[in-house]
């Protein structure tokens with residue numbers, strides 16, 4: 001089954017959810033016009049890393065951002081995913097959500113590895129569950145930025161049956177080589193599609209690197225973004241996963257008796 005992917009590589013106005021919702025809405029509409037069926041937004045796309053203001057700008061899962069995503073999914077018959085600042089019982093999370101064409105939330109995943117270099121551990125609580133969901137019956141996994149440095153966490157999702165890894169990020173420009181290498185490695189070692197969205201622009205502490213990317217299970221790049229705002233599209237055929245896993249059967253050849 002082939003799916004057209006749309007990645008919204010956008011700038012994020014620091015701590016201004018209303019402005020970011022407006023920009024994302026217009027980009028999502030353009031991606032839907034281009035035929036995208038699955039649309040990925042960046043990490044914390046409504047707020048950026050304005051962590052100290054999360055008490056006033058984070059939302060519950062019923063907040064205005066979630067209402068907007070549901071409406072857009074229904075209006076354009078698309079699936080949308082991305083991470084937002086979540087407020088729940090006085091705690092704050094960096095939470096990846098997925099809404100399907102009926103407007104139903106199919107998954108939510110709270111980032112499990114908090115990134116100290118950007119002070120996440122000072123303001124956020126970590127999640128403790130996987131981000132699994134299905135796109136038209138195909139199992140997929142959602143993870144957030146720093147998570148891609150933990151191959152064992154990604155492998156856990158793959159052992160549960162995922163055929164694609166969706167990554168949302170605010171990955172700084174000085175480490176964009178790590179971003180590309182880690183994503184290509186995760187694709188090859190798991191024989192999975194990788195669909196990854198990184199923001200561009202700057203906040204008071206960092207400049208972000210773009211280079212959103214779609215990678216096939218052989219490690220080939222299907223599409224890659226620049227360092228500018230853009231809507232990246234690419235077609236992926238999930239049957240490639242089975243074909244490559246037949247050719248080099250790493251999941252059959254694993255030796256979990258020797259390692260975890």
Ligand SMILES: NC(=O)CCC(=O)C(=O)O
Nearest residue numbers: 115145146170171172175
């Ligand atoms: N937002 C993040 O998790 C950034 C992760 C990062 O920059 C890294 O190098 O890892």
